[in-house]
Amino acid sequence: MADVQRADGHGADGQRVARHIPDRREGRAARMLKGWEALLVAVAAAIFLVNSFASPYFLDPWNLSDATFNFTEKAMIAFAMALVIISGEIDLSVASIIALTSTAMGYAVQLGFDTPALVTVGLATGLLCGALNGALVTGLGLPSIVVTIGTMSLFRGLSFIILGDQAFTGYPASFSWFGQGYVWWVFSFEFCLFLLFAVVYGVLLHRTSFGRTIYAIGNNPTAALFSGVRVGRVKFLLFLLTGLMSAVAAICLTARLGSTRPSIALGWELEVVTMVVLGGVNILGGSGTIPGVVLAALIMGMVTFGFGLLNVPGIVMSIFIGLLLITVIALPILYGRLRRRVTH
Amino acid sequence: MRTKPAIALEGISKSFPGVRALSKVSLALHPGSVTALVGENGAGKSTLVKILTGIYQPDEGVIRVDGAPTRFPSASSAARAGVTAIHQETVLFDELSVAENIFLGHAPRIGPGLIDWRKMNADARALLARVGADLDPSIRLRDLGIASKHLVAIARALSIDARVVIMDEPTAALSHKEIHELYELVDRLKADGKAILFISHKFDEIFRIADRYTVFRDGSMVGEGLIAETTQDDLVRLMVGRDIGQVFPKQAVAIGEPVLTVSGYRHPTEFEDINFELRRGEILGFYGLVGAGRSEFMQSLIGITKPSAGAVRLDGEVRVIRSPADAIAAGIVYVPEERGRQGAIIGLPIFQNVTLPSLSRTSRAGFLRLAEEFALARDYTARLDLRAASFDQDVGTLSGGNQQKVVIAKWLATKPKVIILDEPTKGIDIGSKAAVHAFMSELAASGLSVIMVSSEIPEIMGMADRVIVMREGRIAARFERDALSAEGLVRAAAGIREAA
Known part of the structure; x- marks a missing residue:
């Protein structure tokens, strides 16, 4: 990180400091305080407090550990989805990729595959689905919202055809560890995987040149192309990533449930997109951070958990998700207007 | 009447x-x-x-x-x-x-x-x-x-x-x-x-x-x-007919050996039969009316649109350029005319705009090095006298002239051999124009080869060593600097025959 150089003299008006241009106008602390993430931290803290007052069971470590399953699988997809949305695209087929991946693994179980083979089948299915999305978007130049609405129906339709009204069960015990195992004390395998991916995606987006090109494409794909960014290749890789992360989520979810039905993860694409947008990613592309998505995942997980403790019915939860999605799209816009008014 | x-x-x-x-x-x-x-x-x-x-x-x-x-x-x-x-x-x-x-x-x-x-x-x-x-x-x-x-x-x-x-x-x-x-x-x-x-x-x-x-x-x-x-x-x-009110900071530069040779470039609808040489230290002007095919040709040179035929030699070697990334690697860069759409990435800070095509140099094994990025941005924008509050400022908050300086700095930071400037001073204020012109001269003097696409006759006459006039996708005329005349340029561009 470069040194923060302060403009000499009082008042940082453009004219006076024109000759010496500092790297940054504000220090790291000031930038963090003004960010969307600071707001999310405050919201998360508030929900945490409300929950711990509302229910005596909330602060129990094992209860909290159970609650992480509310968001870990969705959050893993949300990391990849954040990258796709920042690049100006969207992938609405993620929940259907889970269904198809889970179905493929369930089919493989019937053929007698062992756990490593099941994981391989799962990841390969996810990558194939992602490759199809990526090829349609970058190869044929179709809008991703249309392509992935199409493949959303296609992938889930395929798993309906394969499964009909039955369910695949009989997953080996070693496979269920991905959804039910604990690495240490209350820390489940899924939660550890969530933390690992948070770091991996945070580094990928914020610390690598690949991450930088994602922002460039999201803000101006034409200028990015003129600047030598291989726009098509980057977008294709991003769709591969959402496919891959959907497969990872499918492995965890299938292992946790112990069975595959065609309705598995129905409607998850909405929750994943909500999580990404709540995390401060601009739905039109160009901006957003992984720490924001991590905080959004924690918030959504805690809210779901809190509702569960208070015995709020599931339909209220989906009303809440809908309202949350609209609010978080409106909020950054209002917040941006307010900030502009304050700074000018 | x-x-x-x-x-x-x-x-x-x-x-x-x-x-x-x-x-x-x-x-x-x-x-x-x-x-x-x-x-x-x-x-x-x-x-x-x-x-x-x-x-x-x-x-x-x-x-x-x-x-x-x-x-x-x-x-x-x-x-x-x-x-x-x-x-x-x-x-x-x-x-x-x-x-x-x-x-x-x-x-x-x-x-x-x-x-x-x-x-x-x-x-x-x-x-x-x-x-x-x-x-x-x-x-x-x-x-x-x-x-x-x-x-x-x-x-x-x-x-x-x-x-x-x-x-x-x-x-x-x-x-x-x-x-x-x-x-x-x-x-x-x-x-x-x-x-x-x-x-x-x-x-x-x-x-x-x-x-x-x-x-x-x-x-x-x-x-x-x-x-x-x-x-x-x-x-x-x-x-x-005008008074030459503007003074152009043209430096006398010894023109060197050919750097870029373009032969037989053609495109089904945009241009035909483009042949020319560009030499070291030279500023080659491309004049023509809007729609004469100049920008389209330049963009095909850097791999945005595919020509149907033609070859490019750089320092005598044939280079195949299929994408802007190839062009940058070969040492040919293009500063586009449409600054807002093709040049600046509004929404990204100044330093990230400057380093985008040079990220392979400012990163190690794919990991960014911010200190090097700031240094690169500082180095190249300082030469153009950029006015900004800080390097992490959104490039969209700058004036048109300063945005153009950021875009030019972005391309220079790739250390090109050939730089193509498409209407480099269109829509920017007089002060920024002068800075861009002065800088263009320095570039040529430092051994770069410059192609300047311009529809402004004073700019063409003030800055170019040689001028190619395009009309309807073809090269209509070529002028050496000492044979340049405003009337000659206009005639060639509009297709007017010499008066008998």
């Missing part, structure tokens, strides 16, 4: 930040007469059209309709006064039918909100017949060619009973045959008593259809009169 003008502009001025687009110009358009408006790019013609059609408000001056002072506070008020414009790209609606396009906003009705379709189609057919177009009024506009769309636009002008018709380069996209049909139509409109303002770069058509001419230069009217009493040479002289 002693008729009363249908519309007259008197002492109109209009300024934009940093530019005086029009300075006390006057223009009178008479019924039944075609007035040609000529001038270089940037002479103020489009500003004038926008004032006539109510899109811009003049800072000073009077618009008179039939002698009475009038204001056009909106486009619809200009339309109500009977002024209509037919643009290069006509403003029509592809998804609507021909009849709907003609009558949009004033369709015949059989009741509140209910359109009388039968009458509308019949009226449309009658209007189309008047402009000599045999079109079905019910087909969608998108199914028509550009010439037919022009006819629809003209029928629309007739339907609102326009008295003043402005045609802004109406023949730019038309074929030979269509142009002749357009001429006949103009004659018919003239016979109908319309006052016509005809804007064109093509001298042959001006002399074919116009009765009067008005010449603009740098926002002022510099001459007017009857076409019958002038010659093409006189008009060219009026267009370009």
Whole structure:
């Protein structure tokens, strides 16, 4: 990180400091305080407090550990989805990729595959689905919202055809560890995987040149192309990533449930997109951070958990998700207007 | 011609930040007469059209309709006064039918909100017949060619009973045959008593259809009169004859060996048969009218569009360039004309804009090094005298001139051998222009080869060592610096033969 150089003299008006241009106008602390993430931290803290007052069971470590399953699988997809949305695209087929991946693994179980083979089948299915999305978007130049609405129906339709009204069960015990195992004390395998991916995606987006090109494409794909960014290749890789992360989520979810039905993860694409947008990613592309998505995942997980403790019915939860999605799209816009008014 | 003008502009001025687009110009358009408006790019013609059609408000001056002072506070008020414009790209609606396009906003009705379709189609057919177009009024506009769309636009002008018709380069996209049909139509409109303002770069058509001419230069009217009493040479002289007010910081540079050789470059629709050499330390100007194929050729050189044939040699070696990434690797960079769309990435900070094509140099194994990025941004923008509050400022908050400096810095940071600047000073203030020109000279002096695409004659004459003029996708002429003349450039670009 470069040194923060302060403009000499009082008042940082453009004219006076024109000759010496500092790297940054504000220090790291000031930038963090003004960010969307600071707001999310405050919201998360508030929900945490409300929950711990509302229910005596909330602060129990094992209860909290159970609650992480509310968001870990969705959050893993949300990391990849954040990258796709920042690049100006969207992938609405993620929940259907889970269904198809889970179905493929369930089919493989019937053929007698062992756990490593099941994981391989799962990841390969996810990558194939992602490759199809990526090829349609970058190869044929179709809008991703249309392509992935199409493949959303296609992938889930395929798993309906394969499964009909039955369910695949009989997953080996070693496979269920991905959804039910604990690495240490209350820390489940899924939660550890969530933390690992948070770091991996945070580094990928914020610390690598690949991450930088994602922002460039999201803000101006034409200028990015003129600047030598291989726009098509980057977008294709991003769709591969959402496919891959959907497969990872499918492995965890299938292992946790112990069975595959065609309705598995129905409607998850909405929750994943909500999580990404709540995390401060601009739905039109160009901006957003992984720490924001991590905080959004924690918030959504805690809210779901809190509702569960208070015995709020599931339909209220989906009303809440809908309202949350609209609010978080409106909020950054209002917040941006307010900030502009304050700074000018 | 002693008729009363249908519309007259008197002492109109209009300024934009940093530019005086029009300075006390006057223009009178008479019924039944075609007035040609000529001038270089940037002479103020489009500003004038926008004032006539109510899109811009003049800072000073009077618009008179039939002698009475009038204001056009909106486009619809200009339309109500009977002024209509037919643009290069006509403003029509592809998804609507021909009849709907003609009558949009004033369709015949059989009741509140209910359109009388039968009458509308019949009226449309009658209007189309008047402009000599045999079109079905019910087909969608998108199914028509550009010439037919022009006819629809003209029928629309007739339907609102326009008295003043402005045609802004109406023949730019038309074929030979269509142009002749357009001429006949103009004659018919003239016979109908319309006052016509005809804007064109093509001298042959001006002399074919116009009765009067008005010449603009740098926002002022510099001459007017009857076409019958002038010659093409006189008009060219009026267009370009200027005092060289601007001083260009051209340095004497020893021109070296050829760096870039382009041979046989062609494209199915945009350009043909482009051959030239670019030498070390040279500034090669590309002049031509808008649409001559210069930008399209430059973009194919860096792999944005694929040429159908042609070869590029760089330092004697054949290079295959399929994408801008290949071009950057080879050492050819292109600073695009459309700064907002193709150049700057609005939304990203200055330093990230500068380092984007050079990320492989400022990163290690794919991981960013911010300190190196800031250093690179500082190094290259300092040479261009960038004015900014900080390097993490969004490039979109800078003025146009400073954005352009960031974009040029971005390309220089890739350490190219050849830099192509497409209209490098278009739309930026005088101070930034001077900085860009000074810098261009330094680049050439430091051994870079520069291609400068420009439509501004003073810039071409002030900066270029050699000039290639393109017209209709082909190289129309080549000039050495000592043989350069403004009139020669204009003639070559417009396709005017030497006076006998």
